[in-house]
Amino acid sequence: MKDNNKTTVYDWPTRIFHWLFAFLFLGAYIIVEIIDDESPLFTLHMTAGLIIGFMLILRISWGFVGTTYALFSSFKMNPAEFFGYLKDAVVAKTKRYLGHNPASSYATIIMFICAAGLAITGVIMTGGSESDFYEETHDLLANIFLITVIAHIGGIIFHHIKHRDSLWSSMLDGKKKVLPEETGIKNSKRVAGMLFLILTLTWTGYLYSKYDSTNQTIDLLGQELVLGEKGHESPYEGENHEEKNDDD
Ligand code: HEM
Numbered sequence: 259m260k261d262n263n264k265t266t267v268y269d270w271p272t273r274i275f276h277w278l279f280a281f282l283f284l285g286a287y288i289i290v291e292i293i294d295d296e297s298p299l300f301t302l303h304m305t306a307g308l309i310i311g312f313m314l315i316l317r318i319s320w321g322f323v324g325t326t327y328a329l330f331s332s333f334k335m336n337p338a339e340f341f342g343y344l345k346d347a348v349v350a351k352t353k354r355y356l357g358h359n360p361a362s363s364y365a366t367i368i369m370f371i372c373a374a375g376l377a378i379t380g381v382i383m384t385g386g387s388e389s390d391f392y393e394e395t396h397d398l399l400a401n402i403f404l405i406t407v408i409a410h411i412g413g414i415i416f417h418h419i420k421h422r423d424s425l426w427s428s429m430l431d432g433k434k435k436v437l438p439e440e441t442g443i444k445n446s447k448r449v450a451g452m453l454f455l456i457l458t459l460t461w462t463g464y465l466y467s468k469y470d471s472t473n474q475t476i477d478l479l480g481q482e483l484v485l486g487e488k489g490h491e492s493p494y495e496g497e498n499h500e501e502k503n504d505d506d
């Protein structure tokens with residue numbers, strides 16, 4: 259089963275980003291679905307989102323200075339090529355690409371925009387804004403993100419059934435089957451991958467160090483974000499006013 263006919267296309271920073279991004283997205287999504295928003299565990303939703311936001315800054319920077327197929331300039335963003343690709347995917351043998359194909363190029367950009375928007379609206383919501391606009395936008399972006407992820411995974415399964423060229427594993431080992439007209443990358447940037455991981459862990463540690471578990475707030479670079487219900491309500495607020503007084 260060993261296939262020597264492969265070449266490296268995705269470097270380490272891109273691959274580490276991919277799996278952390280996927281894991282944290284699913285984590286953030288599952289938390290809002292299964293955990294009550296009054297539970298202290300709900301704060302993990304915001305934490306996951308803030309880590310995604312940080313990783314996105316690193317990935318976008320890498321999109322300008324990284325290796326060939328991590329670069330945004332290598333993405334196939336021509337709309338005619340995109341529709342041609344989708345048409346071929348249904349009726350003919352789809353053209354193969356060494357880097358991102360047109361469908362995954364678009365999916366990537368949509369996911370990046372949604373994730374950035376989710377982080378920004380999330381920070382504004384927890385930063386004290388009462389406007390429904392941010393909550394509704396957050397909800398909308400989360401749904402667009404989810405649909406794109408489903409299309410992404412569906413596309414990979416479809417591609418696998420059709421081509422059997424193990425595209426699906428290219429985000430694991432970084433390798434794709436060679437193509438005559440394109441060349442793979444020479445250096446898979448292991449050190450940059452380690453640096454990416456260290457920076458992300460440092461950011462996570464920073465968030466942890468700035469978290470006040472009593473009030474469920476976080477001091478994010480000088481801005482206080484209220485992550486939990488505790489921080490939202492004063493003890494004498496709301497319907498339970500009398501009960502709270504009795505407790506005193
Ligand atoms: C929550 C789940 C997932 C999310 C959010 C996600 C997100 C992404 C993103 C953002 C990219 C672009 C990577 C970049 O250039 O930085 C990408 C590419 C890719 N992903 Fe995923 N992904 C998910 C699940 C998966 C799964 C389960 C697989 C395979 C088993 C997979 C395989 C790939 C592959 C092969 C590419 C490259 C596609 C190409 O070469 O055209 N992804 N994904």
Ligand code: HEM
Nearest residue numbers: 286287290304307308310373376377380381383384397400
């Ligand atoms: C990529 C990351 C994120 C995803 C996928 C995501 C997704 C979601 C979803 C699906 C909901 C439920 C919306 C509803 O049905 O009402 C939600 C709610 C919420 N999210 Fe996020 N989110 C992300 C990042 C963030 C960040 C970074 C923050 C804050 C720093 C945040 C704060 C919140 C809050 C406070 C709510 C509750 C809003 C309400 O009261 O309905 N999220 N998020």
